[in-house]
Amino acid sequence: xxxxxxxxxxxxxxxxxxxxxxxxxxxxxxxxxxxxxxxxxxxxxxxxxxxxxxxxxxxxxxxxxxxxxxxxxxxxxxxxxxxxxxxxxxxxxxxxxxxxxxxxxxxxxxxxxxxxx
Amino acid sequence: xxxxxxxxxxxxxxxxxxxxxxxxxxxxxxxxxxxxxxxxxxxxxxxxxxxxxxxxxxxxxxxxxxxxxxxxxxxxxxxxxxxxxxxxxxxxxxxxxxxxxxxxxxxxxx
Numbered sequence: 001x002x003x004x005x006x007x008x009x010x011x012x013x014x015x016x017x018x019x020x021x022x023x024x025x026x027x028x029x030x031x032x033x034x035x036x037x038x039x040x041x042x043x044x045x046x047x048x049x050x051x052x053x054x055x056x057x058x059x060x061x062x063x064x065x066x067x068x069x070x071x072x073x074x075x076x077x078x079x080x081x082x083x084x085x086x087x088x089x090x091x092x093x094x095x096x097x098x099x100x101x102x103x104x105x106x107x108x109x110x111x112x113x114x115x116x117x
Numbered sequence: 118x119x120x121x122x123x124x125x126x127x128x129x130x131x132x133x134x135x136x137x138x139x140x141x142x143x144x145x146x147x148x149x150x151x152x153x154x155x156x157x158x159x160x161x162x163x164x165x166x167x168x169x170x171x172x173x174x175x176x177x178x179x180x181x182x183x184x185x186x187x188x189x190x191x192x193x194x195x196x197x198x199x200x201x202x203x204x205x206x207x208x209x210x211x212x213x214x215x216x217x218x219x220x221x222x223x224x225x226x227x
Contacts, residue, residue, distance in 0.1 A: 042219065043217040044217040106213065111159070
C-alpha cells in the first residue's frame with residue numbers, strides 16, 4: 001500500500017528556532033499534499049494544501065510567512081515553522097494523494113510532535 | 118457552529134458490547150464521508166468510507182442520511198483493540214480537503 005514517511009517524528013527546541021518537517025511519499029507520486037495540525041484533545045485542522053510546483057493554498061487564519069511550505073518534487077513536501085514559539089507546539093501531520101478524483105484516498109504520514117520550550 | 122460535530126464521549130463499554138457513534142455535518146454540499154480511527158499520539162487511519170446505501174465491514178456498520186446530514190458508526194462485539202478515538206470526516210468540493218470532527222473516544226474494558 002501507499003506509504004508516506006514523515007520526519008522527524010519528534011522535535012524539542014528553544015523558542016525562536018525554525019523547524020523543518022519533511023513529508024515523503026515512498027512508493028507513489030504525490031501530486032497533492034496536505035498539512036494538518038492537531039492540538040491536544042482537538043480535531044485535526046487543515047493548515048494548507050500544496051500542489052507540486054506551485055504555491056501552497058493556506059487555510060484562513062494560517063500565516064503563510066510563518067508556516068513555509070515547499071513542494072518541489074512529486075515525492076517531497078516540507079513545512080518550515082519559522083521562529084517557533086511555545087504556542088506552535090502541536091502535532092503536525094501530512095497527507096499525500098496521487099492524481100486521483102477528488103484527491104482521495106489520502107495517505108497520512110505518522111506525524112511530527114513539536115515541542116517548543 | 119462546527120462543520121462536523123460528534124458525540125462528546127468518552128464511551129466506556131465492556132468487551133462484547135455494541136456501541137454507536139453519531140456525527141452531524143453542516144454543509145449540505147458535502148460530498149464524501151469517512152470514519153477514521155486515531156490511536157493516542159498516532160496519525161489517523163481510514164476505517165471506512167460511508168455511502169448513502171449504508172455499508173458494513175465485519176463488525177463495523179456505517180450509515181449516511183443526507184437529508185438529515187447525519188452519519189453513524191456502529192461497532193458490534195467490541196474488542197479491547199477497538200479502544201481509540203473515532204473521527205467523523207467529510208469533504209466538500211473537489212479539492213479533497215478533509216474536515217475532521219473532534220472525535221469520540223472509545224474505551225473498551227475487559
